Amino acid sequence: MPDLSTLGRRVRHFRTEAGLTLEQLGRDVDVAPSQLSLIENGRREPRLTLLSALAERLDVTVGDLLDAAPPSPRAALEIELEHAQEGAAYRELGLPELRATRGMPDDVLRTLVGLHRELDRRARQAIATPEEARRANTRQRLRMQSLDNHVPAIESLASEDVAAVGHAGGALTHRTVSLMAARLGLKIVHADDLPHSARCVLDLENGRIYIPPASIPGGHGLRSLALQAMAHIRLGHGEPTSYADFLRQRQDASYYAAACLMPEEPAVAFLERAKRERDIAIEDFRDAFGVTHEAAALRFSNLATIHLGMRLHFLRAAGDGAVVRAYENDGLPLPVDVTGATEGQLVCRHWSARRAFARSTRTTEYFQYTDTPAGTFFEATQTGATEAEEFSITIGVPYSDSKWFRGRETQNHEVSRCPDLSCCRRPDADEASRWAGRAWASARVHAHIFSPLPRGTYPGIDDRELYAFLDAHADDSQ
Known part of the structure; x- marks a missing residue:
């Protein structure tokens, strides 16, 4: 079914092609001209019996009337203008509705539609403000x-x-x-x-x-x-x-x-076998399917609760302890800001995600038990590095499920009181008093903080650069 605006304009298009007035068509199908006008203006939905009568009188099929395509370029512009003014962005302006009259020139109509397209484009660019994101x-x-x-x-x-x-x-x-x-x-x-x-x-x-x-x-x-x-x-x-x-x-x-890379059936079979052997290890899961450690950890988080009956958490943290990505359904008290977001927040210094960076040898996973206000968790962390920064990948489970994992015999044990500021974020009172007014440091500022992302149809993508690339390769023979 087309929307009512398109349907109405198709009725009007075929009526004018047949050389009929509203009064003539209304008389022939036994409907008041005012009712036909409401239908043509997209304000009323006709019954199927009326559609059949209209089609027969106009010498078209019901399918012709129900076609979702506007009957003409002019009608397409009129419909687009109407829909634009029905949107929340236009209504917020408090401006009156401007209908495209028969006497409105095409160039005026194109200008109005163009303005609405630009308003919509700018609105979509602005949707990803830091807070909204x-x-x-x-x-x-x-x-x-x-x-x-x-x-x-x-x-x-x-x-x-x-x-x-x-x-x-x-x-x-x-x-x-x-x-x-x-x-x-x-x-x-x-x-x-x-x-x-x-x-x-x-x-x-x-x-x-x-x-x-x-x-x-x-x-x-x-x-x-x-x-x-x-x-x-x-x-x-x-x-x-x-x-x-x-x-x-x-x-x-x-x-x-x-x-696709780790299909559910073989992935679950692999994990169930590892669980029976009490030897679940993300590094084995990774190697079995030829993916990265992060991909394996994320995939484990997709399957562990549904198929293995385990609650868990996943963390990717940067070298400075900032959360890059996180998931939990085991009650781990993730650090969050006032919006509830965890990205960019600092992980407790006592969690495995940060303690793993302190090792001199990082080729294997680091295992640790961590006491938190929400209980004790077993965690396995692997560190890595890109050209830009270090990072750590952590999978953790409540203590009761540690028995299924390799590394459970670890003696590494930490206590975290976060989100209590005294745990690891508030400086020692004596040290703070000792150095107050006696030191100054220059922060390492990331350039991207001051450089807004390119804004386009897809957040972070520069539309102009994207379309130039596509044009440049459009005629490639490869």
């Missing part, structure tokens, strides 16, 4: 917590897609990913001139997924990038309408990629 992150984290970080619909879709290309088990190869892309009419192309703000680019018009020529720092493997691009098609994503929508799409695409 943090609140959206919080809502997304709580949404996944309510689902135990498990999305059955995406699991089923990923398993179906992997099986469709004949993948029988083990690590998903680059060739297998290419076959999955081919099923969607896509070709994976390596490009060394990707927009600096983009990790990958999906060109739907020419059927290409552009990814870097080599693995990029930060654990984003090329297979995962290509799979995330395919996910936007398989999950039916459109342009995000809000920052929250953007976050949901990005997380669902990442989930799909992880579920």
